[in-house]
Amino acid sequence: MSLGKVKRLIDLAVRRAGWTFGIVLLASMAEDSLPAAAPAGDEKGAFARADERRWREIFLDPGTGRWSDQWFLDGEIGTVSNGPMGMTLAAGPEAKNDAHHVVLWTKDSFKGDVKIEFDYTRLDHAGEYVNILYIQATGSGTGRFVSDIAAWRDLRRVPAMRTYFDHMHTYHLSYATFPDAEQSRAYLRGRRYLPEQAGLKGTGLQPDYFPVGLFGTGVRHQITVIKQDRALFVRVVNAEQTYYCHLVNAGLPIITEGRIGLRHMFTRSARYANFRVSVP
Numbered sequence: 001m002s003l004g005k006v007k008r009l010i011d012l013a014v015r016r017a018g019w020t021f022g023i024v025l026l027a028s029m030a031e032d033s034l035p036a037a038a039p040a041g042d043e044k045g046a047f048a049r050a051d052e053r054r055w056r057e058i059f060l061d062p063g064t065g066r067w068s069d070q071w072f073l074d075g076e077i078g079t080v081s082n083g084p085m086g087m088t089l090a091a092g093p094e095a096k097n098d099a100h101h102v103v104l105w106t107k108d109s110f111k112g113d114v115k116i117e118f119d120y121t122r123l124d125h126a127g128e129y130v131n132i133l134y135i136q137a138t139g140s141g142t143g144r145f146v147s148d149i150a151a152w153r154d155l156r157r158v159p160a161m162r163t164y165f166d167h168m169h170t171y172h173l174s175y176a177t178f179p180d181a182e183q184s185r186a187y188l189r190g191r192r193y194l195p196e197q198a199g200l201k202g203t204g205l206q207p208d209y210f211p212v213g214l215f216g217t218g219v220r221h222q223i224t225v226i227k228q229d230r231a232l233f234v235r236v237v238n239a240e241q242t243y244y245c246h247l248v249n250a251g252l253p254i255i256t257e258g259r260i261g262l263r264h265m266f267t268r269s270a271r272y273a274n275f276r277v278s279v280p
Contacts, residue, residue: 042246043244043245044244046231046233046244046246047224047226047233047234047244047246050231050233051224051233053113053280054280055115055278055279055280056278056279056280057276057277057278058108059108059110059275059276059277060274060275060276061087061274062273062274062275063082063086063272063273063274064082064083064084064086064273065082066082067080067081067082068080070107071106071107072104072150072153073103073104074102074104074105074153074156074159075092075099075101075102075103075157075158076099076157076158077091078090078092078100078101078102078264080104085271085273086119086121086272087271087272087273088270089102089104089262089264089269089270089272090102090264090268090269091264091265091266091267091269092267093266094266095129095266095267097266098159098160099158100267101159101160101265102159102263102264103134103156103164103262103264104261105134105137105150105260105261106259106260106261108259109136109258109259110136110258110259110260110279111256111257111279112256112279112280113226113227113228113280114136114227114277114278114279115224115225115277115279116135116223116224116225116226116260116276117223117225117274117275117277117278118222118272118275119220119221119222119271119272119273120176120215120222120270121218121219121220121270121271121273122215122217122219122269122270123269123270123271124217124268124269124270126267126268127178128178129177129265129266129267129268130174130176130265131175131177131262131263131264131268131270132172132173132174132175132262133173133175133223133260133261133263134164134168134171134259134260134261134263135171135173135227135232135258135260136227136255136257136258136259136260137149137164137168137169137258137260138170138259139151139167139168139169139195140166140167140168140196142167145167145168145195149258149259162199164263165191165193165195165200166195166196166199167195168195169253170192170255170258170261171190171192171232171249171255172191172193173188173189173190173225173232173234174188174189174191175188175215175223175236176214176215176268176270177189186210187208187210187211188208188210188245189205189208190204190205190247191203191204191205192205192253192255205232205247206247206248206250207247209243211236211243213240214236214241214243219238219239220239221236222236222237222238223235223237227255229254230249230250230254231246231247231248231249232245232248233245233246234246234247
């Protein structure tokens with residue numbers, strides 16, 4: 001609804017029924033403008049509705065060519081390599097050593113709503129630590145942390161997590177966490193970083209998800225993430241199941257542009273193929 005129409009409706013309400021009704025109407029309209037969480041069990045429908053839009057592919061990396069043509073790397077210990085099955089991203093082997101994290105960034109930056117698709121195959125046997133998809137990352141704009149994150153790559157030679165959540169605007173989607181099926185702690189979680197504030201406090205998107213049976217070692221998964229305004233719609237497919245998520249940023253500032261990144265915490269490795277980004 002346009003701002004002009006809202007003003008005309010409120011003005012009419014005030015003239016007809018007094019200020020009280022007009023104020024109630026205004027509050028109702030403001031409340032309706034906020035996104036609601038997906039009704040329980042409607043994640044599949046929410047994803048389908050988001051995916052109905054006509055999407056135009058603007059980035060493609062099959063993973064079999066030279067990775068450095070389209071990506072750059074944070075961290076001096078992690079490695080990237082290409083082969084006939086895709087691109088392997090491997091963090092360092094030493095747990096609890098921040099220098100052994102690794103982050104791979106697209107050289108391209110993307111504006112507006114985006115659809116991200118890729119094949120993911122876990123290669124490690126780690127029982128903990130996470131993989132993260134960063135969606136449209138920019139710097140905080142404070143001091144050396146300018147909007148273009150490539151301009152301060154030297155500050156991320158040791159890619160400690162806090163450097164990212166303390167100094168970047170981005171959506172964060174953690175997945176393949178505690179990935180073995182027999183563990184009950186597996187989760188899929190979204191965040192909207194609030195740089196130059198209080199770490200991760202208050203950054204969570206709602207709700208968290210706790211998938212069972214996903215991300216086994218050597219199992220190919222097709223992951224699709226649609227960022228649409230204040231929502232993330234997620235679909236994860238393997239040969240055994242399809243899992244959907246709908247995460248909502250109810251009140252934090254929206255994310256409108258930036259680079260896409262793949263983080264592996266120490267000890268984690270995976271193969272990526274057919275990495276695509278599309279826009280409406």
